[in-house]
Amino acid sequence: MFEMAERIKKLPPYLFAEIDRLKEEVRKKGVDIIDLGVGDPDIPTPKEIIEVAKKALEDPKNHQYPSYVGMYEFRKAAADWYKRRFNVELDANSEVVSLIGSKEGIAHLPMAFVNPGDYVLVPDPGYPVYPVAAMFAGGEIYKMPLKAENNFLPDLESIDESILRKTKLMFIGYPNNPTSAVADENFYKSVVELAKRYNFIVASDNAYSEICYDGYEPISFLEIDGAKEVGIEFHSLSKTFNMTGWRIGFAVGNKDVINGLGKVKTNIDSGIFQAVQVAGTYALNNAEILNRPIREVFIDRRNQMSKALKEAGFEFDIPKATFYFWVRVPSGFTSSEFAKKMLEEKGIVVTPGNGFGETGEGYFRISITNPQINEAVKRLKSAI
Numbered sequence: 001m002f003e004m005a006e007r008i009k010k011l012p013p014y015l016f017a018e019i020d021r022l023k024e025e026v027r028k029k030g031v032d033i034i035d036l037g038v039g040d041p042d043i044p045t046p047k048e049i050i051e052v053a054k055k056a057l058e059d060p061k062n063h064q065y066p067s068y069v070g071m072y073e074f075r076k077a078a079a080d081w082y083k084r085r086f087n088v089e090l091d092a093n094s095e096v097v098s099l100i101g102s103k104e105g106i107a108h109l110p111m112a113f114v115n116p117g118d119y120v121l122v123p124d125p126g127y128p129v130y131p132v133a134a135m136f137a138g139g140e141i142y143k144m145p146l147k148a149e150n151n152f153l154p155d156l157e158s159i160d161e162s163i164l165r166k167t168k169l170m171f172i173g174y175p176n177n178p179t180s181a182v183a184d185e186n187f188y189k190s191v192v193e194l195a196k197r198y199n200f201i202v203a204s205d206n207a208y209s210e211i212c213y214d215g216y217e218p219i220s221f222l223e224i225d226g227a228k229e230v231g232i233e234f235h236s237l238s239k240t241f242n243m244t245g246w247r248i249g250f251a252v253g254n255k256d257v258i259n260g261l262g263k264v265k266t267n268i269d270s271g272i273f274q275a276v277q278v279a280g281t282y283a284l285n286n287a288e289i290l291n292r293p294i295r296e297v298f299i300d301r302r303n304q305m306s307k308a309l310k311e312a313g314f315e316f317d318i319p320k321a322t323f324y325f326w327v328r329v330p331s332g333f334t335s336s337e338f339a340k341k342m343l344e345e346k347g348i349v350v351t352p353g354n355g356f357g358e359t360g361e362g363y364f365r366i367s368i369t370n371p372q373i374n375e376a377v378k379r380l381k382s383a384i
């Protein structure tokens, strides 16, 4: 046996092992399980994008190594889209880098800027990649609790000055996974102010900006005056165009931060398959048209799910964006106990909130990326 490195040993325990085991057990009994646990769109990528990719696949020049920074056309399409969508000006050459999915960029960013002993501020509950990436880089993790009384925004005032002085990087992400909360200009303004005062980098994860409802349009962190001096934003084609399997995203913003991230990437990967970049370029250049039908599917599901959860008596906020419901566990249960009950009694998989961090205890997450939404809704109505 070879002993694993300390960084692997330090990984948080896998909290879903019990649910996975139970899922197998319930399935063996012949129950038709509906998985509302994972946030991976079940709808295929728009046909037009696939057609563009097919043609690009035939072109031999796309069969060679791409550049790690990404094709100019793709970076230009990302910059143009940011201008159209958020009115943010970006230089495609110095302020955009392509990513093999935004997860790749999130995971590599701390390696470029965090030294052992530096603090990284991460939301709790939150996307698990933030603290793991910080830990792999040798950073110290400070968890910012996301609580209902603060609309699931971190309470910046409560972070101790002694932590802020040692902070190098802060991760935030709105519209938020898992809480589905959204952030406004005022929140981002206070983030920019704090980052300037204590000289740290802000990494904003905007993966869900295009999965939004009722006319609400999420803003970009980079819309705030001075944001580009302190930070970058990650965006992904995964959720916007149902392209999770294609592995394509990008980061935009502060050129020194983009450059640092690029330094890590040149030494680790060789960029995104160019046929995928050609398809991604097409997707971004036609984002408004291609994203509309996707929103419509999720709006419909969101409405169905809201109605069912309300009728069943659950406590939650109706999501304005993302495909997640962050729901209070009924009293008398822990998150894990309730997830187990849902699986055993209803054949429904939900994610226990504590899997996203200790502050997630008392909640569970439901994702609407499942075509069996009608059946799920029927089962949920009698859940409490």
Ligand SMILES: *Cc1c(COP(=O)(O)O)cnc(C)c1O
Residues within 6 Å of the ligand: 039, 100, 101, 102, 103, 104, 127, 173, 177, 205, 207, 235, 236, 237, 238, 239, 244, 248, 249
């Ligand atoms: C899905 C998701 C992403 C996007 O991941 P990709 O690697 O681009 O597919 C990023 N952040 C959060 C919070 C997500 O849920």
